[in-house]
Amino acid sequence: MDFGEVFEKKMPKAIEYASHIIMETSNFIDFAVALVDYMDEDFIPYCKSVYAMLRSLDYPTVTFEKDDELGDITPDVIRKEYHNFLSQQEKLAREKEFKENIDELQFLVKSYRDSNEFKKMLDFIGSFPYLAPYNAMLVQMQKPGATFVLTGKKWAEYGRQPKLNGQKLIVLKPFGPVQCVFDFEDTEPIPNATEVMEEADLIKKYTESLQQAQGDLDKKKMETLVSNLPVYGIYLDDNFLAANSYGGYIMPYHDQKLKVKIDKDYYMEVSSNFVISVNKKQSNAVKFHTLCHELGHLFCNHQCYDKRKKRKLTLKEEEFEAETVAWLMCKRHGISNPSEEYLASYAPKGEIPICSTELIMRAVTEIERMMDGAVSVNDSMWYKEDAAFKASINAQRQKLKRSRQTDLFGNRIGLD
Template structure:
């Protein structure tokens, strides 16, 4: 259950990615409550729209607050036996190798009831296994990240640092150079190690660190320490919520909220793009959930389950 690769005939002319505002600009133009309330709503709709990657889920929410379940016109017909109501307004999302796709909320469709378990494959609802954690961390070198576990002390859950110069893996053809090293405390249980890894990867993919090659350095985004930690904590908080696993990240985030509801400066575009990059390493949220449950990739089974759109900004990050 997911998004078609092509636009449905007769949908009209699509906008190019260059004509779409970024999430931060769209958020500034939308009606907002307190920043703390905005974060709670961000978590709610990313959890409510797991069939989309985080970036596209945020795009949908900004266009249609309260959207519950979205799919393209053809997916509603083919997989749910529902039709889009006349005059329904399509929602624009970015698509892999783009430019855009059009989807509709369930409220704009009619037909057979959607099965209650339609979203079940996206959630874990339990603890992470050692096998699942190992399977996930084995994917990190493909994203240029070296992962290891050490007894780093009770006051430190994890760290991330640039590798200078980047390392090339011996014997690996066309391998991505290792540009960042994530170290997680071996004293934590598998679920806590996973959430800590999400936090440190949030630093990497939200561009808090320099991106180094053998000959050049692209500086990270200019943020102070408080904003960098806040963004990374949001990434871990959002991913844990979408997977249905416990994370203390929400408690940590509460410490950043002032009495008037304000929070440190952060970029919505950066945090949801980082979360999407992490999910896409496993092929999407459904595949990531299965990997963490079983330690097996989704391609080893004929039942591939729901497909998740995986662009999540990609080349526009």
């Protein structure tokens, strides 16, 4: 589109918009970015022309920059500033979405502010470890009293199918958007099925395979959990001595060196971000509970890698969320739970503190992932949320990659 076409088709619209924004911008760059955002990037070469037209009009409160002051501002400069503006807007949009999600969930949880209702929800989530924590919460919200839910395909393996008008429950699908599941109550035996499993048998099948005897702790899962702490920047101080009633704490701590696996068998030494201290006097089950409680503080954003994400909560609200995480972890993994009375103390009048159920479920999900197997550094929250740590890891990987390069004769040509 040549200048004549631009002048005829786009310029009137640009001048009209420019006449509104000129009063709100303090310099030409801000003016140009706002104008390009309204028109599109193709309009960048014409920003100075519009600015010159407005300068010839009467705007008593506007101090225009002169042509000689704009000499170094080329279309490429405007384009760069515009792209910086878009990046900043995207960043703000992500932060806004985060805050709105939290606010919305805090509003939704008011229906569960009654301590009895909240306890029912936790009992459901804790009693069915075959369901991901967040999905269990969604099921309980959609159908309070649901007992056992599976997809239609999974029900067919047990000789059952959804009823014609069975209630569909929406849950999140791994690596996808959503999927439908059905409660046992909304299924029926498949005609002529060779074997039809009943509810009691199903629950027994799942809970026996996933839960340990009450009070026992799966040693391997605990060891896996502890082994994953370094990729989250956490130094575990398990020699902490205190009164038997004291569990432990989490706090920022950068003085301990941790080894983090970044490539095949290569480990990089990094400074810690946090320390979790666990009372040495406690039993293994209580140590597990304490570790989950302190991780709950981190994953619920009471402690943060990125300070901008730290939430403004009271100590009571923080403790309630962290203890709920610990309670659910113990419940879902068959460990005697020391949290019952502790949580009840937060609702003396039958109403719990406002809390983020989403972050509680995310925390439980993250801890369970840490118990299931080795978490790569790229998948850890530390790598995802700490830009400086991510940059240092990637820089070391590049250096390592170069050090492994060889010339035509097989000689190393990389850095030492």
